[in-house]
Amino acid sequence: MSGILWIIVVGFIAGIIARLLSPGPNNPSGFILTTVLGIAGAFLATFIGQAIGHYGPDQGAGFITATIGALIVLFIWNRLVASRVIGDPGSK
Numbered sequence: 001m002s003g004i005l006w007i008i009v010v011g012f013i014a015g016i017i018a019r020l021l022s023p024g025p026n027n028p029s030g031f032i033l034t035t036v037l038g039i040a041g042a043f044l045a046t047f048i049g050q051a052i053g054h055y056g057p058d059q060g061a062g063f064i065t066a067t068i069g070a071l072i073v074l075f076i077w078n079r080l081v082a083s084r085v086i087g088d089p090g091s092k
Contacts, residue, residue, distance in 0.1 A: 006060045007042045007046055007061065007066075008039055010060065010066045011040070011041060012035050013038070015036075015037050015038015015041065016038065018070035018071045018074050019037075019038075021071065022071060022074045037077060038066070038070045040073045041066060041068075041071070041074070043069075044069040044073060045061035045065040045068060045069030049061055
């Protein structure tokens with residue numbers, strides 16, 4: 001249980017850092033969406049790290065790999081919004 005809480009906390013911080021590092025007009029707006037994308041990036045980094053044997057079954061991603069995972073999720077988000085596969089929740 002503490003591993004999941006760690007991933008959420010690290011993902012939140014990674015989401016904020018990834019949003020600051022990622023250029024472009026289609027950045028997700030809002031605190032909640034940034035947090036969700038960061039947490040998704042941390043889970044992605046944890047999953048990939050465990051799959052390749054970098055992390056054990058009870059370990060989560062660190063700040064750097066979670067930030068990289070959040071950047072990947074943010075890039076995918078931007079591509080989906082840019083190609084109009086999904087709508088941009090920031091625009092009205």
